[in-house]
Amino acid sequence: MPAAEINAYLTHHVPLVRAMNVRVSSFDARGVTLSAPLAPNVNDKGTAFGGALASILSLSGWALCYLLLEERSVEADLVIAESAIQYHKPVHERITAICPMPEVAAVEGFFNSLRDRGKASWVLNAEVKTGGETNVTFRGRYAAIRPGNILP
Amino acid sequence: MPAAEINAYLTHHVPLVRAMNVRVSSFDARGVTLSAPLAPNVNDKGTAFGGALASILSLSGWALCYLLLEERSVEADLVIAESAIQYHKPVHERITAICPMPEVAAVEGFFNSLRDRGKASWVLNAEVKTGGETNVTFRGRYAAIRPGNILP
Numbered sequence: 650m651p652a653a654e655i656n657a658y659l660t661h662h663v664p665l666v667r668a669m670n671v672r673v674s675s676f677d678a679r680g681v682t683l684s685a686p687l688a689p690n691v692n693d694k695g696t697a698f699g700g701a702l703a704s705i706l707s708l709s710g711w712a713l714c715y716l717l718l719e720e721r722s723v724e725a726d727l728v729i730a731e732s733a734i735q736y737h738k739p740v741h742e743r744i745t746a747i748c749p750m751p752e753v754a755a756v757e758g759f760f761n762s763l764r765d766r767g768k769a770s771w772v773l774n775a776e777v778k779t780g781g782e783t784n785v786t787f788r789g790r791y792a793a794i795r796p797g798n799i800l801p
Numbered sequence: 802m803p804a805a806e807i808n809a810y811l812t813h814h815v816p817l818v819r820a821m822n823v824r825v826s827s828f829d830a831r832g833v834t835l836s837a838p839l840a841p842n843v844n845d846k847g848t849a850f851g852g853a854l855a856s857i858l859s860l861s862g863w864a865l866c867y868l869l870l871e872e873r874s875v876e877a878d879l880v881i882a883e884s885a886i887q888y889h890k891p892v893h894e895r896i897t898a899i900c901p902m903p904e905v906a907a908v909e910g911f912f913n914s915l916r917d918r919g920k921a922s923w924v925l926n927a928e929v930k931t932g933g934e935t936n937v938t939f940r941g942r943y944a945a946i947r948p949g950n951i952l953p
Contacts, residue, residue: 700856
């Protein structure tokens, strides 16, 4: 089960993932969902800390790439190249970040580039929503690099 | 000493600041510098986790605003409205984030708006540098709101 695997991997390798208690809760054709309790991620106003929101959203795109690579048994290094975040409304409860699966053509394009050029990059959108409202929106550019290749 | 005060405040109120072991190391007319050891902020590749970099950079702008408000004894709530980050090079050592002081005219404009309109917002730049090289660049828009006012 890939979500369990990635949780074990991240919890082991990334101390802040442990501190945030963030977990991939689902991965399917619709995309990936991560969640984390509010308490370890709170700021001085009792709402989610901007850095925690940036972290869980960055991780959501990273997790989507990681899980797609795993699914296709493609070995590649993953990095985030850039990101932009809009904080619309404070988050007062458990944090849930959703990174929707891109269109099939985009996924195929990403993997074709990775196969043909040894590297690929794409922009993923994600958001934090509570009760049907969007609290935070995120766009991140992620690059995947096959062993022996250099960054795009 | 304002840096000591803000460190005590953040360490007390923001669990992730404790987990990251991030501290304001200086604040003067040139701006604010924050730093954090690599170990608690590391990713699966042994370099700084993107979420930790986003957090320390977001905090650097927030700290600059907070310390300016303290210096002038102005009471206001501070929020980050949006941010953009470019990850140029991995960070292999202790993380240092610098948010330079804006021009005098920008600082005066910010405080004039806060006095006259009860709220103000501005864009701050910050970066993570190691050994003279820029690893990560950041732009964040911060808003300050005096008690009794609503968000800009």
